[in-house]
């Protein structure tokens with residue numbers, strides 16, 4: 001606080017303008033939904049209050065109409081039928097939907113401050129030309145009448161999923177597109193990522209009384225509903241019940257409905273409570289044990305990643321795998337205990353990295369999926385320590401596999417526009433974990449832990465981008481990190497440090513290390529014949545600093561990234577050295593491990609020969625000789 005105050009005095013105006021340079025839009029939805037379970041259609045009324053906090057005057061607005069993606073010939077359908085490795089859940093299924101099976105979202109009327117508006121629908125986007133511009137700071141009200149047919153469940157949402165859940169209602173309502181400092185984000189829906197405006201939802205759903213509804217937010221009328229929300233038996237229930245949900249400080253609203261849901265509440269003293277909705281049976285028997293794992297999960301996450309702020313979290317059987325929403329997740333439920341816990345932990349951790357740190361996922365999918373996987377990997381190691389020695393090992397492996405293929409695309413690729421699902425998935429999930437865990441190699445684990453909490457404290461309820469996260473870690477570490485994100489996010493350049501050459505004489509040993517495409521700090525050990533281990537650390541010059549290293553580690557001079565080689569002179573003669581090992585922290589995605597270690601050869605005439613890395617030849621010939629003799 002003290003520091004902020006002095007800056008304020010010295011640079012009063014610029015500080016104020018800096019702190020005000022971040023803005024975000026605000027949207028409050030009131031919706032009334034009358035649901036017909038016979039034809040799977042509903043009539044909707046939507047009153048949307050929108051506040052333009054941007055410095056810009058808006059002459060048009062856009063809405064997402066996600067359900068229109070589930071029509072033969074839609075962009076999502078064509079994308080799925082033309083991409084080389086389609087999601088098996090989608091495949092060509094959309095192309096085969098009949099008129100009564102497809103998704104349809106029609107806008108019947110739209111008004112701006114009570115005056116009718118012109119609009120047109122292009123697939124999953126509603127384009128609206130405004131009567132009156134929305135000036136900076138203006139509040140406007142949009143009233144919409146819409147009619148929707150719920151598609152057969154294809155991807156994420158829809159009716160009758162493969163486990164027999166009637167309605168998985170995600171991406172189900174006309175949703176205003178986000179407008180931020182980069183402008184509108186009216187991306188046609190092709191099945192990938194989401195981005196929404198912060199605000200609130202007040203949703204009424206009229207539905208057949210035998211259905212149990214699970215949803216984002218808090219049920220306002222449990223005593224009129226029962227269904228596990230209140231311990232009552234309705235006398236002479238009406239044909240339909242009206243469910244009233246409210247959710248504050250969220251950017252989306254999901255719900256699901258099934259007549260066969262069991263609704264159980266797991267009380268968690270330290271909050272939140274867990275609402276479980278599932279069809280009870282042999283295939284879902286492990287749901288009874290889920291609560292205790294979720295209590296441990298949220299305890300760990302609260303301590304390490306920031307405090308979950310909502311009063312409850314719902315785990316809802318539905319959808320087609322696992323998908324995150326504010327205060328809730330839809331997961332398939334027929335699972336082994338570890339699979340059920342694994343998917344629940346992953347989706348719950350999205351509450352932090354999608355629910356609260358709501359980055360534009362299309363541009364920063366790795367800040368959502370990657371950070372979520374990183375957090376859930378750590379929690380799964382806590383829950384099942386016997387299964388994970390290194391919780392991130394699988395992510396490193398997945399990343400290295402694509403990094404050594406011809407298919408990798410940079411992390412900064414727009415999520416919709418990766419050429420393959422493999423490249424998208426590996427970038428956002430695996431490389432997303434690697435980018436975060438590898439930071440611990442650069443700045444140290446303690447700094448990462450502090451950074452993650454500070455990131456949450458400063459950026460929850462906003463839309464952080466990559467630079468916002470980078471700045472937090474820079475501030476916590478005092479290390480400059482531009483280069484790291486520039487290389488690892490914007491390019492597919494890889495890390496490959498190697499022990500290139502060893503030259504010995506009576507006076508000592510000279511080791512030449514070689515750099516790959518991407519600069520990184522390097523740590524290595526020298527193990528002597530007598531068992532002594534010496535640790536060394538070479539910062540890269542781009543860091544303009546170094547991390548806190550273990551006491552007995554020798555910090556060498558910076559490696560200038562323009563130098564392909566770095567020479568180290570040791571006092572020990574080569575005969576005294578047993579082996580040399582690079583990357584002893586382990587948290588570095590060096591794509592070629594074979595050149596990272598050398599065991600010194602016996603009976604070697606160091607006066608005549610030096611040792612030289614021979615991997616390229618090795619690969620061509622398929623022999624295993626890593627290092628070869630070269631005449632001095």
Ligand SMILES: [Zn+2]
Pocket residue numbers: 346347350369372
């Ligand atoms: Zn995920």
